[in-house]
Amino acid sequence: MSGKADPRPAGERTTSRARLDRGRGALGPALELVHTGRAPTRAVLTAELGVTRATAGAVAAELEALGLIRVDARPGVAVGSQGRPSHRLQVAEDGPVVLAAQVHADGFRAALVGLGGRIVATAPGCVTVDADPAKVLGSVVEAGAELLTATGRRCVGAGLAVPSAVAEPDGLALNPVHLAWPVGAPVRQIFAQCVRAAGIGGPAFAGNDVNLAALAEHRHGAGRGARDLLCVATGHRGVGGALVLDGRLHTGSSGLALEVGHLTVNPEGRPCHCGSRGCLDVEADPFALLAEAHREPGPEVSLLQQANDLLRTQYADPVVRTAAEALIDRLGLGLAGLVNILNPDRIVLGGLHRTLLEVDPGRLRAVVADRSLWGQSGGVPILPCILDHNSLVGAAELAWQPVLDDPLGALQ
Template sequence: MTQTRTTRLERGRGALGPALELVHTGRAPTRAVLTAELGVTRATAGAVAAELEALGLIQVDARPAASAGSQGRPSHRLSIAPNGPVVLAAQIHADGFRAALVGLGGRVIATAPGCMTVPADPSRIIDAVVEAGAGLLRETGRRCLGAGLAVPSAVAEPEGTALNPLHLSWPVGAPVRTLFNEALAKSGVLGPDGTPVTGVTGNDVNLTALAEHRHGAGRGARHLLCVATGHRGVGGALVLDGRLHSGSSGLAMEVGHLTVNPTGQPCHCGSRGCLDVECDPLAFLTAAGREPGPAVSLLQQSRDLLRTEYADPSVRAAADLLIDRLGLGLAGLVNILNPDRVVLGGLHRELLDADPERLRAVVAERSLWGRSGSVPILPCSLEFNSLIGAAEAAWQPVLDDPLAMVG
């Protein structure tokens, strides 16, 4: 490294993390954009980009082709290094698990699904999903810089315990973060320094919101509300100015326990008529008069029913019922939180696709001053958003200080 470049890099060292995040989220496709976004000189931006490339994190194309009709020399193009490091992402849900390797930019490199009855001992399924991820690392030979786990429960901070795994048979307060790190060590998932990587854990819908905000339908939103139903239950999350709002101890946004039907079904939380039991896949199948089968997940059964039998009056009536309940819950959340965008995942995405005008009309009818009803309501756009969100949590230390974590 030349003395001039060393001097420029020293001046721009504090910009390494912000620069990597800009490339990671697709907001700095060229060095010219990076220079403007960071507010540094062109030379400093060049030194920062070169250092990130030397760390194996990004790729700099110094000779990009000029677009037709353009004038002048095109700026260096910046992209994620195609063979760069990855993080191990894992998700546990009511019907099993999925492991993946995820690179920067939210790119899923490889996945390994696993179906099993989730045992009462959380260590067994955590060991299984980590071993599946370790197998992917062995197959691909990729460098691993971290690991993230998404679970269908509120995760208390700073302990990393699952406080309400309502749709699993786990004990309340299961130490999922400790078990995750123990599994990573047992499976030999090592970082660049040869020691086991440190794992992070989070609620699956919180991580979905983070992924959609950085790489999906929530990009560009300042205040993003995410509501989703997975295999069972309903969850919500809020991203404020790019950061998850998780409350004082990680337990914020338990929107599944908003009451939308006071005389409705008993909820696992002890209340009655909550979104969690009135607007999830089991509620939809029950309202449609369908008996849930064991062959595939409740979420997949609900999706298939909506896509193939929506013309059936009983299915259409069940969809309308759930849309009305979901709209009631969304209206209350929108009135309280005033987001500038709402994204819906899981079965809620399918309900939005089935009748978008009905859902928006319910929200608008119950909105304050008529303005809250104009908030955009969009479907989540990422296929593996909880996994990508788990990866985002694992990538965060690298985004904060690339040199310390990789160099």
């Protein structure tokens, strides 16, 4: 089973084992409930799983023996409360981790991420990206391996976020236009080879950065509790979108769903990499804001940071405000079209779009409401993403998924 000595008496272990055998199929669902914060106590876990209290206790005990969660059998009693408080459940702070990596137009970053979406350690980000994906992924995995050595943590998998559609089932980066990587680069295979070469345990995965940001926000951030969540974000270059349907990331038949960056929002606008003109990808990203505000991009920091700093420190400048309003109107037009097609119950915005929402929330919401049928009938909540490094956390979610599906099988 877990490989750890069990201090309980033999009779109690036998009874508990029988209960666990009856509830073995609940191990994964139970871990996911604790992982996403939806089962903070054993009482809630019992209700969510639809099992007996004894079975829920046995399941929680096994997850604790695996080193994945902690069970507090004697939580403090709140003042004025009555009755015996339920055992508290939380992810194990000293438990295993996964390696999460992200590559974007302005560099890359590696991190170790535990259950609960908690970033345990990060390596300093690199600010240059080689045209050879093998060199870049080798470097980011090397940085992750150094983190593992420094922390002494057990690694159970690795996940990679890239600014490209990732075609399934082969894990090919089909449009890494902002990285100068070859079209169709086998990023998942290269990443997996680098992970194995570094001696890092567990399987390796790769996905689109905005898809993974949406997954992270749905499980741990502003999208928690939404059934149908639309995420639209612009990071360092370009615009991406993702959709979570009925609690699951929707990637389409081959992983290419929700390429929202190529919605036309300004027919007379800038030429786009896809061959069209005026797409969100080139009309509502950091480079577009700097161009609209007549600011020359500098080499010292990322385009995203330059654009965010401009909005936060110089929004009173009429030129900056006019530029921001132009981007807000284009973004709102794109969101309205998506609302009409997808009918989400919540929208979350990341990167520069989060900052645009912060500086003028009324304008963006008004554009979406005016241009969408569903917006006119009551509106769709539009919220900022709240997780720092949500694409990294989402990359970690890919690596955690086999453990969530089958804790015993994945760890043994």
